[in-house]
Every structure is written in C-alpha cells, then in structure tokens.
Amino acid sequence: MSLDIRVPIGLLFLCLGGLLTGFGIVTHFTNPGIYTMSLNVNINLWWGLVMIAFGAAMFYYGRRGVALAGTKPEAKDALAAGDLD
Amino acid sequence: MHTTLAWIDYLIMVIYFAFVLGIGFALKRFMKTSTDFFLSGRSIPAWVAGLAFISANLGAQEVIGMAASGAKYGISTAHFYWLGAIPAMVFVGLFMMPFYYGSRARSVPEYLRLRFDEKTRGLNAISFAVMTVMSSGISMYAMAKLIETLHIFDPLMQALGLPMSYVFHLSIIVSALITLGYVYLGGLTSAIYNEVLQFFLIVAGFFPLVALGLWNVGGWEGLVAKCPPGFGHAWKGMTNPDNNPLGVEWFALAMGLGFVLSFGYWCTDFLVVQRAMAADSMSSARRTPLIAAVPKMIFPFLVILPGLIAVALPTPTAADLPAGAPESVVKAESMGKGIIPAKVDSAGVVQVDTNGKPVLDYDLAIPNMLLHYFPTGMLGLGLTALLASFMSGMAGNITAFNTVWTFDIYQAYIKPQASDKHYLWMGHFATLFGTVISIAAAYVATKFNNIMELLQLVFAFVNAPLFATFALGMFWKRATADGAFYGLVSGIGAAALHHGLTLPGGSEPGIKGGWIHVLHPYRNEMAQNFWTAIWAFSVCLVVTIAVSLVTKPRPDKELQGLVYSLTKHDVDEHLPWYKSPGFFGIVVVLLSISLNLIFR
Numbered sequence: 001m002s003l004d005i006r007v008p009i010g011l012l013f014l015c016l017g018g019l020l021t022g023f024g025i026v027t028h029f030t031n032p033g034i035y036t037m038s039l040n041v042n043i044n045l046w047w048g049l050v051m052i053a054f055g056a057a058m059f060y061y062g063r064r065g066v067a068l069a070g071t072k073p074e075a076k077d078a079l080a081a082g083d084l085d
Numbered sequence: 086m087h088t089t090l091a092w093i094d095y096l097i098m099v100i101y102f103a104f105v106l107g108i109g110f111a112l113k114r115f116m117k118t119s120t121d122f123f124l125s126g127r128s129i130p131a132w133v134a135g136l137a138f139i140s141a142n143l144g145a146q147e148v149i150g151m152a153a154s155g156a157k158y159g160i161s162t163a164h165f166y167w168l169g170a171i172p173a174m175v176f177v178g179l180f181m182m183p184f185y186y187g188s189r190a191r192s193v194p195e196y197l198r199l200r201f202d203e204k205t206r207g208l209n210a211i212s213f214a215v216m217t218v219m220s221s222g223i224s225m226y227a228m229a230k231l232i233e234t235l236h237i238f239d240p241l242m243q244a245l246g247l248p249m250s251y252v253f254h255l256s257i258i259v260s261a262l263i264t265l266g267y268v269y270l271g272g273l274t275s276a277i278y279n280e281v282l283q284f285f286l287i288v289a290g291f292f293p294l295v296a297l298g299l300w301n302v303g304g305w306e307g308l309v310a311k312c313p314p315g316f317g318h319a320w321k322g323m324t325n326p327d328n329n330p331l332g333v334e335w336f337a338l339a340m341g342l343g344f345v346l347s348f349g350y351w352c353t354d355f356l357v358v359q360r361a362m363a364a365d366s367m368s369s370a371r372r373t374p375l376i377a378a379v380p381k382m383i384f385p386f387l388v389i390l391p392g393l394i395a396v397a398l399p400t401p402t403a404a405d406l407p408a409g410a411p412e413s414v415v416k417a418e419s420m421g422k423g424i425i426p427a428k429v430d431s432a433g434v435v436q437v438d439t440n441g442k443p444v445l446d447y448d449l450a451i452p453n454m455l456l457h458y459f460p461t462g463m464l465g466l467g468l469t470a471l472l473a474s475f476m477s478g479m480a481g482n483i484t485a486f487n488t489v490w491t492f493d494i495y496q497a498y499i500k501p502q503a504s505d506k507h508y509l510w511m512g513h514f515a516t517l518f519g520t521v522i523s524i525a526a527a528y529v530a531t532k533f534n535n536i537m538e539l540l541q542l543v544f545a546f547v548n549a550p551l552f553a554t555f556a557l558g559m560f561w562k563r564a565t566a567d568g569a570f571y572g573l574v575s576g577i578g579a580a581a582l583h584h585g586l587t588l589p590g591g592s593e594p595g596i597k598g599g600w601i602h603v604l605h606p607y608r609n610e611m612a613q614n615f616w617t618a619i620w621a622f623s624v625c626l627v628v629t630i631a632v633s634l635v636t637k638p639r640p641d642k643e644l645q646g647l648v649y650s651l652t653k654h655d656v657d658e659h660l661p662w663y664k665s666p667g668f669f670g671i672v673v674v675l676l677s678i679s680l681n682l683i684f685r
Contacts, residue, residue: 003111005133005278012104023093023462034460044462047293
C-alpha cells in the first residue's frame with residue numbers, strides 16, 4: 001500500500017492541534033473563566049501546541065517514508081524500528 | 086449529568102470522522118484481491134501492526150471497563166496488564182507466531198484445520214463468529230448509551246426536529262454506518278490504519294486528563310492517601326482472598342488471570358492475532374505483539390488511574406450542583422463515592438444492593454472525569470477519543486468476523502470452489518450483514534442489564550479451554566484431532582458446570598452462576614471467573630492428552646511447520662542480537678516485573 005499512515009495521522013493532529021491552540025489563544029482573552037476547571041491551566045493552548053509538534057513530526061516522517069517505498073522488506077523493517085519513537 | 090458542548094467540540098468530532106472515512110476512501114483502490122481485503126496483502130510494517138494489535142482490543146470494554154475496575158478494585162486492576170497481557174504477548178510473539186504466520190493460515194480456525202481437522206475448526210469458527218458480532222453489538226450499545234447520557238446529539242436532534250428518545254437509535258445507526266463505511270471500503274488495512282490513528286487520539290485525549298487529575302490530588306502519594314485502603318497496592322494481601330480488594334489469593338490470580346485467561350485471549354483470539362498475520366514479514370509478525378507490549382505496559386496509567394482519581398476526589402454535595410438539577414441527580418451524586426454517582430433507575434430511585442448500600446455506576450468514572458477537568462475544546466477532544474475507542478472495538482470485531490465467515494464458514498461449508506473475486510465480494514457482503522447483526526445484538530443488549538458480564542463469561546468459556554488445545558497442538562506432536570475436539574468440548578462443559586455450581590457474593594442464582602446448585606460461594610465475580618477459566622483449561626488439557634494417547638497420531642511429515650519440534654527455529658539468524666525478538670521479549674518481561682515490584 002502506498003499510503004503511509006503517518007501522513008493522515010500527522011494531518012489530523014495538525015488540524016486538531018491548530019484548532020485547540022487557536023481556541024486557547026482567543027479564550028485566554030475573552031473567557032479565561034473556563035480554565036478554573038482545568039486548575040487554571042490553559043489546557044487548550046498548551047496541549048494544542050503539543051499536538052501540533054507531534055502532528056508535524058508524524059507528517060514529516062510519513063512523507064519521507066513514502067519516498068522510500070519500494071525498498072526491500074528488511075530495509076523497511078530496520079527503518080520502521082528506528083522510527084518507533 | 087449536565088453538559089453543554091460548544092461548536093468547537095462538535096467540529097473536532099466532525100474532523101475526526103472525516104479523517105476516518107477519508108482513510109477508507111484512500112485505500113479503496115488497493116482492494117483488488119481477497120488477500121488485500123482480509124490480510125492487508127500481508128504488507129503492514131511491524132510498528133503499525135503492533136499499535137493495531139492493542140488498539141483493536143481497546144474498545145468500550147477496555148477503556149470504560151478498566152477505569153470502572155480501577156475505581157472498584159484499585160491499582161490491582163493493573164494485573165490485567167502486568168501479570169496477564171504482557172507475558173502472554175511475549176509468548177505469542179516468540180513461540181506461537183512462527184506457526185500462525187509460517188503455516189500461511191489465513192485465520193486462527195484455519196490453523197486448527199491444518200493442525201487437527203475440520204470439526205475442531207468448525208467449532209472454533211462458529212463460536213468465534215458469534216462472539217465477535219455480540220461484542221461489536223455491545224460496543225455499539227455502550228456507545229449509544231454514553232452519547233445519550235452525555236447529551237452529545239441533543240442539539241442535532243433539536244435541529245432535525247426529532248424527539249429526544251430517538252438519540253439512542255440515531256447513535257446506533259450513525260456509528261454502524263461509519264464503521265461499515267471504512268471497513269467496507271478499505272478492508273483490514275482500513276481497520277488497522279484507523280486503529281493506529283485511534284491509538285494516538287486515545288493517548289492524546291487521556292494523557293492530559295490523568296496529568297491534571299494527579300496534580301489535583303497531590304501526585305501518587307496524595308492519590309493513595311485519599312483512596313480506600315489497599316487501593317495503592319497490586320500484590321499486598323494476596324495470600325488470602327479476604328485481605329485484598331480483588332477477593333482472590335495469589336494462586337487464582339497467577340493461574341486464572343495471568344496464565345489461562347490472558348494467554349487464552351492474546352494467543353488464540355483471532356481479533357488480535359489477525360493484526361500480526363497482516364505483517365509484512367515473519368520477523369515483523371513476531372515483533373508485532375512485542376512492540377504492542379511496550380505501550381500496553383503504560384496503559385494502566387491512562388485507563389486505570391482515572392478510575393482511582395475519580396474515587397479520590399471529594400463527592401459533590403447537593404450544594405455544588407447547579408440550581409435546578411433534577412432531584413434524582415442530586416440524590417445520586419451525594420450518595421456516590423468520589424465523583425462516581427449511584428445508579429438511578431428510570432423512576433429516579435437510587436438502586437441498592439442486598440446489603441442496603443447504594444449501587445455505584447462505575448462505568449461513569451471516565452466520562453465524569455472528562456466533564457470534571459476538561460473545558461470546552463479539550464472536552465471535544467476527550468469525547469472524540471472515547472468515541473474513537475468504541476470505533477476501534479467495533480471495526481476490529483467486524484474485520485475478524487468477515488474473515489472467519491468468508492474463509493472458515495462460507496468457503497469451508499457453503500461454496501468451496503469459487504473464484505477469488507467471489508470471495509472478495511462475499512467479504513464485502515459479510516461486512517454488511519455482520520454490521521446488521523451487530524445492530525441487532527446492540528438492541529438485544531438493551532434488554533439485559535448485565536450483558537457485559539455475560540460476555541466476559543462467554544470469553545472464559547470459549548478462550549480458556551482453547552488455549553490448552555493450542556498449547557498442546559503447537560508443542561506436543563502426539564496431540565490428535567479427536568483429542569483436540571473432545572478436549573475442547575469437555576473444557577467448555579467444565580466451564581459451564583463450574584459456573585452452574587458456584588455463585589459470587591451478593592448476587593442471586595441465575596446469569597451470575599449457581600443455576601444448578603450453589604456448592605461454593607466466591608467473594609466476587611472476578612474470583613469466580615478466574616476459577617471457571619482454571620477448570621475449563623485443566624479439563625481440556627487432561628481430556629485432550631487422554632484421548633490423544635488412545636487415538637492414532639498423524640505422521641511427522643504432515644505436521645512440519647505446524648508443531649514446534651518439527652519446525653526450523655533459525656528464522657531470525659540474520660538479525661543482530663539486539664534486534665532479535667528473543668532479546669526484545671526478555672527486555673519487555675523484565676520491565677513488566679519491575680512495574681509489579683514498584684507497585685507491589
């Protein structure tokens with residue numbers, strides 16, 4: 001299959017992370033009261049940023065993986081093991 | 086409960102569902118043969134298969150159920166992972182995968198036919214097919230119930246002008262259509278890819294929840310101090326069933342859960358084994374369960390801890406609830422423990438057990454934690470993660486069902502010599518009617534209030550004796566077809582007999598046991614389940630050996646590649662030692678032992 005699963009995962013996390021970060025920034029000024037329940041942490045903003053970073057890494061490695069498609073199974077095994085983190 | 090979801094929460098859900106279906110559409114063009122559809126063309130890299138391996142099992146029963154057990158029994162629930170799943174996963178990777186993958190069987194029942202004969206395969210295929218549609222239906226039911234409780238679809242119902250009582254039906258239909266959509270389009274690959282996506286989403290949704298919760302209660306020390314006694318230990322008091330929250334002694338725990346139930350499930354259940362069979366090479370297939378074991382070890386912190394935190398938090402009193410909350414809610418919350426409310430029937434009356442104590446609705450541990458800590462935005466992500474876990478559970482069952490139906494029932498008994506194109510068509514069709522039967526099962530579930538326990542029981546009946554059959558089949562070449570079949574039948578019979586003669590404390594004879602005569606009472610359902618499994622396994626083992634010894638064995642040359650002593654073992658010699666599955670397996674087992682020691 002020439003669809004690397006890391007590409008859609010990366011895109012989904014970029015989308016959701018971007019959405020949460022944007023919402024976190026806006027609510028920081030307009031409605032900071034909603035964060036009393038999350039112990040006064042702007043969880044939308046911070047977790048959104050973490051999700052963007054994860055999504056970007058997945059997307060990058062996924063695109064690199066597509067470029068390497070067609071290599072021998074052993075070589076792919078080694079790469080996949082190396083990319084586990 | 087009283088929530089209001091905002092536009093952003095719905096938007097997150099919609100984006101997620103768009104991706105899920107998008108993956109199905111993107112994979113549709115690759116589904117040309119039955120191997121592509123049912124086995125992903127055996128082309129899945131090890132890490133993808135590994136994450137799918139645990140995610141397919143991460144359905145409603147797992148996420149909701151483990152948090153519920155955490156709230157009920159404390160950290161000893163982690164035995165399901167550290168004592169049960171991990172050693173079993175290492176065993177299936179190192180010792181069983183060479184036969185599953187190497188024999189080129191397309192399913193677990195098919196391996197049984199190769200090793201034994203047609204009747205053993207038939208018995209396994211039919212019981213497995215029934216089990217999968219049942220549990221997919223129960224996932225669907227649990228999801229619809231949750232959507233109803235949390236009022237997720239209420240604004241949609243208002244917009245469509247439909248009465249609120251239709252929420253349940255709409256949830257069932259929408260979730261069935263989405264699962265059907267992506268499995269129908271992209272087969273097993275689509276299910277596996279989505280399981281990996283769901284895995285990351287579940288981690289993303291639950292990690293911040295646990296972090297906030299732990300910080301709130303004062304870390305691990307603070308949590309243990311606020312929980313009921315014994316909740317912070319996994320092994321303390323295990324010498325006697327009366328001294329620990331699980332109500333079992335170490336032998337029943339290690340033998341029943343650690344050995345029989347866990348090995349039975351992880352080594353023989355086609356739902357998970359199918360993910361490893363789809364791997365792109367033998368070494369990937371063997372590494373699939375080993376890679377899966379690493380996140381699995383950490384999962385107790387994501388799914389069990391929310392249950393403990395939910396118990397540790399102060400119980401809301403009537404004064405904490407918003408003005409105008411219905412009286413039943415106020416009564417239920419203030420009679421609960423932590424933020425887990427008491428169960429209320431439809432008339433608003435708090436339910437009590439035979440000792441007069443309120444029955445707690447432990448299944449609400451995770452949903453209540455999400456509502457307690459997550460503001461708008463993150464709440465949408467948390468709920469989406471929860472829905473994703475239900476989807477994983479459903480799709481995993483549907484893909485296992487369509488494969489077993491097509492290869493082990495349809496091809497074996499109904500139409501043996503058809504073209505590959507025909508079986509591919511049948512796979513699509515089986516996906517459709519498997520989903521329809523699941524919907525029916527979801528409605529059957531609404532009639533019973535303890536269908537989850539019934540299903541657990543069926544697992545103990547079917548999987549526990551099956552592990553004895555497999556262990557003997559793979560490691561004892563003298564085991565014969567008749568031995569396997571009669572062993573399996575008597576193992577299932579022994580489970581039924583044990584269940585009919587024992588009863589867990591505080592329950593009436595009937596579905597929970599004791600329907601023949603109560604010979605022995607157990608402390609709780611967990612203890613009874615472990616012993617049912619031990620009996621089923623032991624009887625199957627003894628009968629299989631006895632019958633095998635009096636029946637004619639198969640010649641060695643027919644068993645090559647199917648039995649340990651007649652199979653080459655140097656499959657991984659080309660790998661350096663630090664990359665070999667054996668080394669990886671030892672590391673995983675050592676890590677699991679250290680977790681047991683840390684939380685003893």
